[in-house]
Amino acid sequence: MKNKAMHLDDRLFSDKKLYLPLLAVVLILPWLPMGIAGPYVIRIATLTLVYMVLALGLNVVPGFTGLLDLGYVGFFGIGAYTAGLLTVYYHWSLWLVLPLAALNGALWGILRGAPTLRLSDDYFAIVTFGFSELIILVIKNELWLTRGPMGVPGIARPDLFGIVLNQPWQTYYLIFFFLLLVLWTVVRIRSSRLGRAWFAIREDEIAAECVGVNVARYKIIAFALSAAIGALAGAFYARWFRFIHPDMFKFWESILILCLIVFGGMGSITGALVGALVLIPLTEILRIVLPPEFSNARYLVFGLLIVVMMRWRPAGLLPVEKD
Amino acid sequence: MLNTLLEQSSLFLQQLVNGVTLGSIYALIAVGYTMVYGVIQLINFAHGEIYMLGAFLSFSLVTGFFGIGLPFGLAVVIAVIFCALAGVFLDIVAYRPLRRAPRLAALITAIGMSIFLQNLALLIWGAQIKSFPRAVVPAFLFAPALQFGDVVISWLQVVILTTAVLLMVMLQLIVHYTRIGRAMRAIAQDKTAAALMGVNVDRVVSYTFALGSGLGGVAGILVGLYYNAVYPTMGYFAGIKAFAAAVLGGIGSIPGAILGGGILGLAEVFGGGYISSSYSDGIAYAVMILVILVKPTGLFGRFARDKA
Numbered sequence: 001m002k003n004k005a006m007h008l009d010d011r012l013f014s015d016k017k018l019y020l021p022l023l024a025v026v027l028i029l030p031w032l033p034m035g036i037a038g039p040y041v042i043r044i045a046t047l048t049l050v051y052m053v054l055a056l057g058l059n060v061v062p063g064f065t066g067l068l069d070l071g072y073v074g075f076f077g078i079g080a081y082t083a084g085l086l087t088v089y090y091h092w093s094l095w096l097v098l099p100l101a102a103l104n105g106a107l108w109g110i111l112r113g114a115p116t117l118r119l120s121d122d123y124f125a126i127v128t129f130g131f132s133e134l135i136i137l138v139i140k141n142e143l144w145l146t147r148g149p150m151g152v153p154g155i156a157r158p159d160l161f162g163i164v165l166n167q168p169w170q171t172y173y174l175i176f177f178f179l180l181l182v183l184w185t186v187v188r189i190r191s192s193r194l195g196r197a198w199f200a201i202r203e204d205e206i207a208a209e210c211v212g213v214n215v216a217r218y219k220i221i222a223f224a225l226s227a228a229i230g231a232l233a234g235a236f237y238a239r240w241f242r243f244i245h246p247d248m249f250k251f252w253e254s255i256l257i258l259c260l261i262v263f264g265g266m267g268s269i270t271g272a273l274v275g276a277l278v279l280i281p282l283t284e285i286l287r288i289v290l291p292p293e294f295s296n297a298r299y300l301v302f303g304l305l306i307v308v309m310m311r312w313r314p315a316g317l318l319p320v321e322k323d
Numbered sequence: 324m325l326n327t328l329l330e331q332s333s334l335f336l337q338q339l340v341n342g343v344t345l346g347s348i349y350a351l352i353a354v355g356y357t358m359v360y361g362v363i364q365l366i367n368f369a370h371g372e373i374y375m376l377g378a379f380l381s382f383s384l385v386t387g388f389f390g391i392g393l394p395f396g397l398a399v400v401i402a403v404i405f406c407a408l409a410g411v412f413l414d415i416v417a418y419r420p421l422r423r424a425p426r427l428a429a430l431i432t433a434i435g436m437s438i439f440l441q442n443l444a445l446l447i448w449g450a451q452i453k454s455f456p457r458a459v460v461p462a463f464l465f466a467p468a469l470q471f472g473d474v475v476i477s478w479l480q481v482v483i484l485t486t487a488v489l490l491m492v493m494l495q496l497i498v499h500y501t502r503i504g505r506a507m508r509a510i511a512q513d514k515t516a517a518a519l520m521g522v523n524v525d526r527v528v529s530y531t532f533a534l535g536s537g538l539g540g541v542a543g544i545l546v547g548l549y550y551n552a553v554y555p556t557m558g559y560f561a562g563i564k565a566f567a568a569a570v571l572g573g574i575g576s577i578p579g580a581i582l583g584g585g586i587l588g589l590a591e592v593f594g595g596g597y598i599s600s601s602y603s604d605g606i607a608y609a610v611m612i613l614v615i616l617v618k619p620t621g622l623f624g625r626f627a628r629d630k631a
Contacts, residue, residue, distance in 0.1 A: 314424060
């Protein structure tokens with residue numbers, strides 16, 4: 001009885017009936033008989049998991065603290081370039097490169113967030129947007145470091161205990177492991193003192209300040225965590241895709257990730273996962289189904305989806321229950 | 324020595340002319356952002372797309388993309404009217420239902436509309452850059468109007484500047500000396516009080532969208548001619564720069580938007596010419612961020628967008 005009253009987010013890890021079937025599906029996916037489509041399906045599944053991590057990471061700022069971040073792809077880019085360049089220049093292991101990328105992401109998250117603390121919602125959104133555009137410009141123009149528009153090819157595959165993971169199912173399990181790690185972190189934080197402080201800030205910043213929540217401190221923690229998760233996803237992406245290019249980190253990507261959490265329900269962890277699970281395979285299907293001249297316009301669906309969701313279901317498909 | 328000095332100064336003058344032209348276009352777009360923000364405190368992200376539609380429509384009408392080719396002047400007038408109506412439609416369909424919703428919802432909707440319109444244009448017209456064929460555009464536009472040494476001012480630049488100035492003057496007259504303008508100012512000051520005094524808020528907001536979008540459409544046509552390039556993402560970049568101009572001038576202030584547009588146009592041209600051409604797009608972002616962080620009210624702004 002008590003379980004039913006609990007929000008989906010809290011049941012995600014505590015309700016065996018809920019998580020065991022899900023876990024089973026994810027784990028056996030690479031071994032399903034898919035014939036020739038196999039590698040392709042695993043690739044889409046891996047991509048979906050990457051976007052799940054991104055959605056969970058973005059969700060921390062707009063979902064938990066109520067501030068609209070329009071430049072999340074900037075951290076994805078920072079992570080991808082940090083990991084990609086360290087790998088190409090120094091040939092370091094994934095397990096060294098990945099934490100460094102996440103740390104670098106967190107650092108930029110703090111640097112970006114600190115001056116915006118006193119800004120209101122829409123100005124915060126503009127600053128985040130401008131920041132990510134500046135990052136892309138720097139990546140594009142600082143050829144000596146990033147090779148600019150030539151991109152960074154030939155990034156080494158992920159490795160584990162000195163073994164190179166060169167099978168698609170291996171990288172698939174790897175990103176699933178990272179997803180579980182991130183998921184566990186955000187689920188735990190959500191129901192901790194930190195999470196409650198964020199929700200208080202989201203509902204009413206001034207009231208939160210008045211009852212003794214250190215708004216500045218908790219916002220900074222949210223910025224750092226969110227950025228670190230984005231950079232982690234980027235670092236994995238660079239090692240998995242083995243090529244990075246400034247055009248992969250355009251504004252649209254930020255909007256796509258935002259769309260995932262708007263669709264699922266802002267602030268809802270399950271919502272972020274469901275959003276990615278539905279929309280990312282959908283983009284891939286649209287890419288195949290639509291004739292090539294239209295496939296570029298598939299973002300049209302996302303624009304429309306955002307507008308429709310905001311109009312009729314502003315809380316998303318799986319809204320967060322409020323007490 | 325004298326020669327290089329002359330060359331330098333004529334380069335400078337040419338940059339000045341180009342900068343002022345660009346600035347007047349930014350100002351035309353920025354006014355649309357600032358007016359809408361003034362009345363409903365919404366950053367209308369889709370404004371850049373209205374500007375793009377202006378360019379595409381005028382292009383399609385003169386080249387007969389939709390089946391019939393119209394004379395240039397008529398095409399321009401129809402395109403501008405369509406843009407004004409599109410702005411009103413956008414407000415009624417997307418923003419009006421969210422007037423009482425949290426501001427974040429309207430802001431996200433605006434982004435959604437922007438993406439929707441941009442991709443709609445991509446579907447209709449394709450990704451390829453379109454240019455106005457010389458035959459359909461009045462020929463005198465491309466002739467030099469004035470020439471001092473190496474500095475050339477084309478008729479097109481003259482037309483852009485005069486159009487911008489005339490429209491700005493007209494706008495100021497509307498805002499300050501007509502009933503609807505007074506209603507706009509009243510709503511900008513206090514929406515509830517204005518409504519209580521009998522101002523039909525929805526109608527005035529529609530007029531605001533129509534005016535701002537019409538000006539945006541004009542800017543789109545002028546830019547389409549100036550760079551001779553029309554493409555679906557043109558509204559994205561111009562929109563950001565114009566928005567930066569509006570923020571710089573103080574969002575909500577029309578003279579601020581005009582001044583901001585001018586400053587940004589000059590900064591972009593001179594920054595691109597003398598500092599680094601690869602970062603000339605970055606100037607707008609940097610200006611925008613700096614103004615928001617250091618002086619959120621901009622040069623003339625009334626909206627202290629601190630925590631409300």
